Amino acid sequence: MASVDSHQHFFEGTEKLLEVWFKSSEGRDLDLRTVQKSDWDKLLELVKCEIISVASSPEMDAYVLSESSMFVTQDRYILKTCGTTTLLYCVEPLLKLVKDKVGFDVVGDIFYSRKNFSRPELQHGVHQNFENEVQELDKIFPNGSAYTLGRINRDCWYLYTLEDEGVTQPDQTFELLMWDMCPEKMKIFTQEMCKDGRDASEKSGIVDIIHGMKMDDFLFEPCGYSMNGLLPDGCYITIHVTPEPHCSYVSFESNVPQETYNDLIEKVLDVFRPGKFLMTIFANKASIARDTHKTLETQENIKGYRRSDHQLCCFKNYTLTYNQYAKSSAKSQRSTTTGQFARPVI
Known part of the structure; x- marks a missing residue:
């Protein structure tokens, strides 16, 4: 890859990650997937991103965006956006759209989360700091709670959710956020090495992480990669790669239910070989993943990585486990995070 000026x-x-669960106060059988693509397009204009492609399963519509991904099920909406997108500017319009077009009039639960930005001063409006994001969400949700996990003077992870019991059906989310990436692995996610998204998926080994996926993958110009993978029963995985050497970053997210995520963790790490990563696992009481925190409590090492932070949060219906790891031989460094659609540059 050609060298570039990191400032330019x-x-x-x-990414900023928003997940909203909807309900009907009258118990009506409603479906978010009846919202037209043109309505989603208008909503995403507020976020400053757009739809590239869509793939569907019987339970879910998955959209690859110019900056990450969007997922829509019968009663859940997920929006994940990177770069300098303005995700929170769409929350109130989203609630209005869903009420007017679908009929859902109750928010069952909301999760807004993100890692700390590498260069927060480049974000727009409320997204320059988490305190402002919390104030924005508190205007909409009077029963919200905000949390910071990790080290506030190093790498950390923010969460905003509701105090209520929330979702009672089986639900879990597993996320790996990775940085200080292996340069050789990152070269795969450039048009210098691959002709398209599928080529990158195969050469990197992403196709072998979970078999049986319906994949929708995209390789950006000149570099950068996004993929949504659909699995049975409303399960998904989504991967996003920023390969530039000075700001390399990869995210992996899935709601696949598992009693332990050890095998999946090792597969993802083998594909990307990060210098550092943080892991979060959300699981409610009905999920088979509800006891994963017990295994992770004593798991100080993972195949060449050593844990630096471990935290457990217990909400009314969910357990959240947060762990951060770094290569065992790597020197401690302060994080630097940092992609046809061209990757935006600033």
Whole structure:
């Protein structure tokens, strides 16, 4: 890859992640997937991103975006955006759209999360710091709670959710956020090495992480990669890669239910070989993943990585486990995070 000026070509790979569960106060059988693509297009204009492609399963519509991904099920909406997108500006319009077009009039639960940005000063409006994001969400949700996990003077992870019991059906989310990436692995996610998204998926080994996926993958110009993978029963995985050497970053997210995620963790790490990563596992009481925190409590090492932080949060219906690891031989460094659609540059 050609060298670039980090000040001119920096890209913030760290995503803002919003997940909203909807209900009907009258118990009506409603479906978010009846919202038209044109309505989603208008909503995403507020976020400053757009739809590239869509793949569907009987339970879910998955959209690859110009900056990350969007997922829509019968009663859940997930929006994940990177770069300098303005995700929180769509929350109130989203609630209005869903009420007017679908009929859902109750928010069953909400999760807004992100890692700390590498260059927060480049974000727009409320996204320059978490305190402002919390104030924005508190205007909409009077029963919200905000948390910081990790080290506030190093790498950390923010969460906003509701105090209520929330989702009672089986639900879990597993996330690996990785940085200080292996340069050789990152070269795969450039048009210098691969002709398209599928080529990158195969050469990197992403196709072998979970078999049986319906994949929708995309390789950006000149570099950068996004993939949504659909699995039976409303399960998904989504991967996003920022390969530039000075701001390399990869995210992996899935709601696949497992009693332990050890095998999946090792597969993902083998594909990407990060210098550092943080892991979060959300699981509610009905999920088979509800006891994963017990295994992780004593797991100080993972195949060449040593744990630096471990935290457990217990909410009314969910357990959240947070862990951060670094290569055992790597020197401690302060994080630097940082992609046809061209990768935006600033």
